[in-house]
Every structure is written in structure tokens, then in C-alpha cells.
Amino acid sequence: MDHFIYRDGILHAEDVALPEIAASVGTPFYVYSTATLERHYQVFDEALVGMDHFICYAMKANSNMAVLRIMAAMGAGMDVVSGGEYARAIAAGVPGEHIVFSGVGKTREEMTLALNGGIRQFNVESEPELRVLNEVALGLGKVAPITVRVNPDVDAKTHAKIATGKSDNKFGIPISKARAVYAEAGAMDGIEVVGIDVHIGSQLTDLAPYEAAFKMVAELTEQLREDGHNIRRLDLGGGLGIPYARSNEAPPLPMEYGEVIRNTVGHLGCEIEIEPGRLIAGNSGILVTSVIYRKEGEGRDFLIVDAAMNDLIRPAMYEAHHDIIPVVEAQAGLEPAPHDIVGPICESGDTFAQQRNIPPMDAGDLVAFRSAGAYGAVMSSEYNSRPLIPEVLVNGDQFAVVRARPTYEEMINRDTIPDWMD
Ligand SMILES: *Cc1c(COP(=O)(O)O)cnc(C)c1O
Secondary structure, eight states: OOSEEEETTEEEETTEEHHHHHHHHOSSEEEEEHHHHHHHHHHHHHHTTTSOEEEEEEGGGOOOHHHHHHHHHHTOEEEEOSHHHHHHHHHTTOOGGGEEEOOTTOOHHHHHHHHHHOOSEEEEOSHHHHHHHHHHHHHHTOOEEEEEEEEOOOOOOSOGGGBOOSTTSSSSEEGGGHHHHHHHHHTOTTEEEEEEEOOOBSSBOOSHHHHHHHHHHHHHHHHHHHTTOOOOEEEOOOOBOOOSSTTTOOOOOHHHHHHHHHHHHGGGOOEEEEOOOHHHHGGGEEEEEEEEEEEEOSSOEEEEESOOTTTOOHHHHHOOOOOEEESBOOOTTOOOEEEEEEOSSSSTTOEEEEEEEEOOOOTTOEEEESSOSSSSGGGOOOGGGOOOOOEEEEETTEEEEEEOOOOHHHHHTTSOOOGGGO
16 A cells, blocks of 8 residues: 555545645656555564564665654654665664674675664674674673574565575575574573574465465474574565555465464464565555657657656566556546657666556656655666766655755766876
């Protein structure tokens, strides 16, 4: 469910008409709905009701400071994967004790930052990382709370670039080696074992891989407890998929995902932690762009829009589908026709959709790409020297720019010229 709806034929974000935002900030831009972000957090909270649980928003999906403030106000913790994300969480007012640090390549500097600033747990992904974390913690006179991220070798049945739970992925420790790694961790003075972590991938549209992975985590919990470890927290990761093509996709609901959690690990008396990113932010945002030209090719018509792959890379990178809809609804009787919808960048990969049926449109018309709130703005770049596009937040009938578009001058002045060139 989201809050992007047509009213009198004009697409709105909550109570704000999108042409009004376009007139104020120019196109292209991202726009996020506060009500949708809040709703998606609540849906997870309700799915886990009755279990001791904590929701850590995976901010790599959308780490705009205003979005983080909304999540923090809802009571969410944060899952971070870099020192920069840790700093954002702290700046958004999230206490260190609500921040979980994930990622395969944490540096000593990042560990130090989090140990000094406070941390709920590190999700450790390798033995070398465990040993370095122990050293860093001892050096600071601290004890690092950890889980070990186990790799259950299950196929998440998602796009290869975002599957993380197979043994040939770089993530986690093979579950068969877990007991040995926990034994090593248990003997370290700078480490405190608090639980187990698993995250098998992103955009999962089937619950079976979750069920398989969580069952293995339940078994491991019992084994590790027998080995004398105090396993009291299970971090089950994120990854629940969203409907990108609304006409024919119906991924499992958070409620059903919650049932799988209850049925697989609910009996263990552990605190359940989850790390959703995409499901919270994805359908809370859209990208609005305008048509620059409609170009008739040979056997194929193109809509050239002012957004490009540098603004939204998902179609180019993951062959991802985004529903593309007109901001002003087509008049009755105008038949949709197939178009390739492309950006202005000098690569054929800069294609958002091929042969997509879309109502007749012309230069200046506004178009919205749905489901663009996650892995959209955060993955954007200034390729082709196209300034980062603005992000706008709507709340009821109000809207505000939450990241401004840099001017050409600001963009250029980020580069510096060495003295010897003067
Ligand atoms: C990316 C990631 C998530 C969030 O995944 P979504 O598909 O956005 O829910 C959660 N945990 C970890 C460790 C991740 O790397």
C-alpha cells in the first residue's frame, strides 16, 4: 500500500499534486511519502507482535537524513554497512545501542568509531574480522557484542547480484563451520557472543528460502547453547521483496513472513531482530521525470526523458522493472502504445523500459517511475556531469526538499586543481 494516487486525474503524493512539486524544484526528482514510510514500519511491527522483537531499518536502501529521522521517531534501530552510515544513524539521533553493524569488510577505523560511539552488535562475517575486532576492542578497553553471520547455502531465488546466502557468495561463514568460530569467539576477552545473524538476499518473493534458512538457525541455536554460548538474539536479516510490476506480482506479505519467523524460531525465547530496507523505502518513493522528446524510430518509438541511468541505475544494473505511469492521466479514448523509455546518457544501457505500453505523451509531459524509493537516490551518481537530482519529502499537504540539486558550479568546485597547474 502506498500514498501515490490519482485525484481528479492528477497523480498526488499524499495531498500534494506532483505538478506542483515539479514546478517548484524542476525535474527529475525523487519524492517520498512520510505516511507510506511509517505504514511500512508498522506493518513489520505488527507482523512480529507477541515476539520480543526489534526492527533495524537497513539504511543502505535510502539513507536520506529526513527518512532516517522518520524511522528513528518510529523507534527503529538501524542496520549500517559503513562508517558513513554509522555516522548518519548517530546524526539522525539513533542511540549507538540501536545500531547494528553489518558488512564483509569492516575496517579498524569503522570498528573504533562504533565501539566508541556505542553499538548494539557487530554482525561478524569472517574469522579474520573476528580477530581484528577482538584486538580493536581490547585496545580500547571495551568488549564488542557480536553475532556471527552464517551462510546457510540456500538459494534465495532472486537476481544473482543480490543473492547473498549461497556458499559461493562472499557473505558470512559457512554454517558448517559456525560451531568452531563460535568456540573461538567465546574464548576472546574483547568479544561477547550475543546471538546469530543470517541474511540471504534481497527482493525475495518466496518464503521457502527464509523458512529453510531460519530452520537451520534454530538448529544452530540449540547446538550453540549446548556448547555453552548465551544465544539470546537472532538477527534474521532483511530482503522481503516488493511488487515492482503491480499488474502481475504479489510477493508474500510481512504478516506471512512474520508467521514463518514465529514457526521456525519463535519457540527459542530469543529476541528477534530484522533488517528490512527495500520493503520500507521502495514503494514509499517515486521518481518524477519529464519527456524531452518523443522520437519515432524505425519500427520502434522512443520517449526520451530527463532522468537517466545515473539517477536510477536499477534497470541498467539488475534488469529491474519499474512501473511507469503518466502524472496526468490519459484522456479516455487515447490508446496506449509501445515505447522504449530511455534517458539522455550516451550508452544504450540507459534504457528504463523496452516496448512498454504507455499512453500518448509528448515533450514536457511528466512521467512517474514507481517503486523508486529504495536503491534509487542512494545509488545515483553524477555520470555525464548530471548533477544529483533533488529528493523531496511529502507529509500530508506539505512538501520540502530534503536534498537539494547542486548547481553546476557546486558540482564543478568539488574538484580541485593542483598548485603546480597554476
Ligand atoms: C541489504 C541488506 C539488508 C536489507 O535488504 P532489503 O532487501 O533492502 O530488505 C539487510 N541486511 C543486510 C546485511 C543487508 O546487506
